[in-house]
Amino acid sequence: MNAPEPELLVVRNLVTTFPSDKGEFRAVDGVDLSIRHGEVVCLVGESGSGKSVTGFSIMGLIDKPGKVTADTLSFDGLDLLGISEAGFDRLRGRRIAMVFQEPMTALNPGRTVGNQIAEVFRVHERIGARQAWERAVELMDQVGIREAAKRANAFPHELSGGMRQRVMIAIAFAMKPDLIIADEPTTALDVTLQAQVLELLFSIQAQTGSAVLFITHDLGVVAEIADRVVVMRQGAIVEQGDVEQIFFNPADPYTRALLAAVPDVDAPRDPRRRLSAVAHADTMEAGHD
Numbered sequence: 001m002n003a004p005e006p007e008l009l010v011v012r013n014l015v016t017t018f019p020s021d022k023g024e025f026r027a028v029d030g031v032d033l034s035i036r037h038g039e040v041v042c043l044v045g046e047s048g049s050g051k052s053v054t055g056f057s058i059m060g061l062i063d064k065p066g067k068v069t070a071d072t073l074s075f076d077g078l079d080l081l082g083i084s085e086a087g088f089d090r091l092r093g094r095r096i097a098m099v100f101q102e103p104m105t106a107l108n109p110g111r112t113v114g115n116q117i118a119e120v121f122r123v124h125e126r127i128g129a130r131q132a133w134e135r136a137v138e139l140m141d142q143v144g145i146r147e148a149a150k151r152a153n154a155f156p157h158e159l160s161g162g163m164r165q166r167v168m169i170a171i172a173f174a175m176k177p178d179l180i181i182a183d184e185p186t187t188a189l190d191v192t193l194q195a196q197v198l199e200l201l202f203s204i205q206a207q208t209g210s211a212v213l214f215i216t217h218d219l220g221v222v223a224e225i226a227d228r229v230v231v232m233r234q235g236a237i238v239e240q241g242d243v244e245q246i247f248f249n250p251a252d253p254y255t256r257a258l259l260a261a262v263p264d265v266d267a268p269r270d271p272r273r274r275l276s277a278v279a280h281a282d283t284m285e286a287g288h289d
């Protein structure tokens with residue numbers, strides 16, 4: 001018998017609760033999911049279904065009085081619930097990283113974007129300030145930020161939303177992490193920029209081989225990018241499977257309802273084909289700045 005595929009992330013019976021007037025509110029209520037190396041898993045479901053809280057729980061970012069428990073929460077064999085805060089800090093940014101929905105809240109408004117990217121290299125690679133800065137500028141160039149050397153000196157509010165999200169992607173992928181959790185990374189952008197930023201994210205992902213947990217309510221995007229789809233409702237998983245299965249043969253009525261709400265989902269295509277149509281479209285975005 002073949003050995004089972006090694007999983008990168010294994011989540012069993014994840015429960016995340018917050019105190020409320022009516023007692024304990026179970027925002028995540030017994031979630032099981034796993035992600036293999038390099039796999040793109042989409043977590044979908046309506047607003048409030050617990051997608052973001054699942055992502056934050058895995059990242060160790062649920063603040064008190066929120067509470068996270070699980071039978072298993074393991075990342076490459078490491079027990080994430082047993083790890084010290086310092087240990088988690090070393091992991092975060094280096095082996096697991098997150099791209100947030102709204103970069104303005106994730107970036108430090110008082111520091112230049114170049115500094116914030118350089119810090120990742122300084123912290124995790126312990127290289128000097130000048131070298132870290134050079135790496136940051138190089139990375140900004142790679143994520144399609146023009147005149148990177150100049151823009152590295154900009155503060156977040158001086159960049160457009162699309163540029164800020166590119167900065168977030170640069171920070172997330174800087175250390176070529178094994179896992180990226182991307183929480184609605186394009187929701188705050190207009191439609192043209194959404195396609196460009198998504199294309200960027202997955203072209204870098206193809207280079208680094210990082211696994212991605214992609215949180216979205218946009219099933220149209222899911223058909224393009226997912227290896228596997230996990231459908232969530234009211235804190236629990238109602239169904240999971242590959243794209244073909246979820247789109248053509250959904251077992252759960254809730255999944256069928258979600259699909260029915262999508263205007264133009266006919267067939268899952270080669271995930272990267274349609275996106276590649278906008279591969280070099282960052283020229284368009286330059287006009288936004």
Ligand SMILES: Nc1ncnc2c1ncn2[C@@H]1O[C@H](COP(=O)(O)OP(=O)(O)OP(=O)(O)O)[C@@H](O)[C@H]1O
Nearest residue numbers: 018027045046047048049050051052053054066217
């Ligand atoms: N810090 C918190 N304290 C109390 N309740 C919270 C907290 N964070 C999230 N919740 C609640 O947990 C539930 C799940 O929220 P979550 O943000 O995970 O939903 P979601 O599926 O990501 O939705 P959206 O697509 O709108 O982001 C919601 O009812 C939300 O109000």
